[in-house]
Amino acid sequence: MKILFISSEVAPFSKTGGLGDVAGALPAALASLGHDVKVVTPRYRGLRDAARLTPTGQSLVVRFPSGEASGPILSARLSDNLEVLFLENAFFYGNRDGLYGDGAGEFGDNPRRFAYLSVGALQAAQRLGFVPDIVHANDWQTGLVPVALQRAFRATALGRAKSVFTIHNLAYQGQFPKDTMGDLGLPWDLFTAEGGLEFYDAVNFLKGGLVFSDALTTVSPTYAREIQTAEQGYGLDGLLRRRAHRLHGILNGIDAHEWDPQTDSFLPARYGPRSLEGKAVCKRDLLARFGLPPGDAPVFAIVSRLAWQKGMDLLLDVLPTALQADIRFVGVGSGERHLEEGLAALQARFPEQVSIRVGFDPGLSHQVEAGADFFLMPSRYEPCGLNQMYSLRYGTVPIVRATGGLADTVEGGLDGNGILFEAFHPAALLGAIRRALALYADAPRLDEFRRRGMDKDFSWTVSARRYESLFRELLAE
Numbered sequence: 001m002k003i004l005f006i007s008s009e010v011a012p013f014s015k016t017g018g019l020g021d022v023a024g025a026l027p028a029a030l031a032s033l034g035h036d037v038k039v040v041t042p043r044y045r046g047l048r049d050a051a052r053l054t055p056t057g058q059s060l061v062v063r064f065p066s067g068e069a070s071g072p073i074l075s076a077r078l079s080d081n082l083e084v085l086f087l088e089n090a091f092f093y094g095n096r097d098g099l100y101g102d103g104a105g106e107f108g109d110n111p112r113r114f115a116y117l118s119v120g121a122l123q124a125a126q127r128l129g130f131v132p133d134i135v136h137a138n139d140w141q142t143g144l145v146p147v148a149l150q151r152a153f154r155a156t157a158l159g160r161a162k163s164v165f166t167i168h169n170l171a172y173q174g175q176f177p178k179d180t181m182g183d184l185g186l187p188w189d190l191f192t193a194e195g196g197l198e199f200y201d202a203v204n205f206l207k208g209g210l211v212f213s214d215a216l217t218t219v220s221p222t223y224a225r226e227i228q229t230a231e232q233g234y235g236l237d238g239l240l241r242r243r244a245h246r247l248h249g250i251l252n253g254i255d256a257h258e259w260d261p262q263t264d265s266f267l268p269a270r271y272g273p274r275s276l277e278g279k280a281v282c283k284r285d286l287l288a289r290f291g292l293p294p295g296d297a298p299v300f301a302i303v304s305r306l307a308w309q310k311g312m313d314l315l316l317d318v319l320p321t322a323l324q325a326d327i328r329f330v331g332v333g334s335g336e337r338h339l340e341e342g343l344a345a346l347q348a349r350f351p352e353q354v355s356i357r358v359g360f361d362p363g364l365s366h367q368v369e370a371g372a373d374f375f376l377m378p379s380r381y382e383p384c385g386l387n388q389m390y391s392l393r394y395g396t397v398p399i400v401r402a403t404g405g406l407a408d409t410v411e412g413g414l415d416g417n418g419i420l421f422e423a424f425h426p427a428a429l430l431g432a433i434r435r436a437l438a439l440y441a442d443a444p445r446l447d448e449f450r451r452r453g454m455d456k457d458f459s460w461t462v463s464a465r466r467y468e469s470l471f472r473e474l475l476a477e
């Protein structure tokens with residue numbers, strides 16, 4: 001199959017969260033199954049490895065009512081069999097840092113920036129003579145892809161392609177004022193609640209993806225059920241229930257090469273399930289790196305976007321109590337200012353036990369996964385979550401709230417591989433931390449937990465096959 005995969009971030013080139021990881025790994029897994037896959041993404045100013053990009057000699061033009069936007073198409077190989085195409089545009093991507101916003105908030109021209117990506121990706125395929133069987137779009141930034149495919153591109157060779165839209169996070173919908181319709185030149189007949197982009201008198205990009213695609217997926221089976229409820233549907237649960245027969249929960253995988261403690265070059269020592277000694281070296285190194293005194297106390301950790309979704313407020317609630325025991329807490333994260341400040345205040349109050357790095361640091365995230373004993377994810381909701389899978393692979397016991405993909409990947413109980421709690425409540429999280437302390441005190445049992453986690457296979461191959469069969473079903477329709 002020829003597959004065109006469109007995403008607003010692609011690791012290692014750009015990443016703010018798990019979407020980048022998925023877009024960097026799933027297309028490669030599909031290519032390894034023998035498919036012809038191309039990925040399309042913006043050429044942001046701050047792109048990592050930008051030196052790898054080469055011109056394709058092609059460019060594109062997207063017409064907005066106020067004028068044309070245009071720019072070249074660049075290319076880089078992510079692996080032997082996978083090409084990533086980058087859309088360059090000086091006004092949308094080249095003139096600023098940040099993918100979606102900066103300290104002052106979301107960029108005001110995001111509707112145009114991502115309309116350019118959505119329409120531009122389809123045009124790029126045309127210009128390069130790539131006629132996809134499947135067009136796979138991801139999250140609100142590419143919500144206009146299935147819309148454009150059914151409308152503007154219908155009469156072209158691309159019009160025969162089947163579209164798949166993956167929801168990585170239903171809470172981020174790309175909602176913009178009504179006049180965005182005119183600004184983007186979208187036909188007004190699309191501005192309807194039933195079968196259109198209208199959502200409470202605003203334009204909703206995500207809804208475009210949900211309504212116009214041939215199939216919908218989300219990143220775990222549990223989240224696929226949760227988003228059909230009023231509590232977690234963010235106003236779109238009715239639509240999702242109506243399209244339930246088209247909605248599939250396919251668990252994310254992890255990039256088993258990038259996240260492998262036996263080969264990870266970010267680590268001071270390497271280790272595997274049968275040789276855990278290196279993990280102790282990583283722990284000593286981690287404490288030193290974070291400026292904490294050495295010692296045997298258990299290390300609890302987070303690596304996270306600091307956002308409401310992630311339950312960091314709950315964690316900040318219980319940590320002062322938890323820190324009465326002899327534990328250490330290290331964290332890497334960035335996001336909402338009050339959470340960054342809350343973590344900084346915790347460090348000021350417990351300087352011998354707590355150390356926080358505010359920022360986005362991929363190398364450090366590997367070192368934390370390896371050096372910590374326990375990894376905390378007290379999420380309010382979690383479509384899939386990747387860090388708990390990285391933790392399991394690194395022999396770090398995850399402590400997670402039983403929601404979304406966390407419930408689908410972490411096994412609780414006496415012979416599980418992690419610690420689960422149900423209620424989004426301080427007592428429940430504190431109870432989970434106490435269970436972790438009991439586990440830590442029982443070294444043989446802790447080792448068994450670690451090994452069971454490390455032995456789990458979360459590689460992309462299984463999930464990529466699920467997407468593959470979904471694509472085949474669509475093409476057979």
Ligand code: ADP
Nearest residue numbers: 017018304305333359360361362365385386387
């Ligand atoms: P989400 O996409 O909701 O943020 P995921 O668990 O799916 O959650 O993916 C988060 C990804 O982003 C992981 O690869 C994680 O290591 C990474 N990440 C999050 N915050 C940071 C940070 N401050 N520094 C480095 N990596 C981070």
Ligand code: GLC
Nearest residue numbers: 018019168219383384385386
């Ligand atoms: C989103 C979700 C996260 C998921 C990631 C990749 O950012 O918040 O749970 O793992 O997308 O699908």
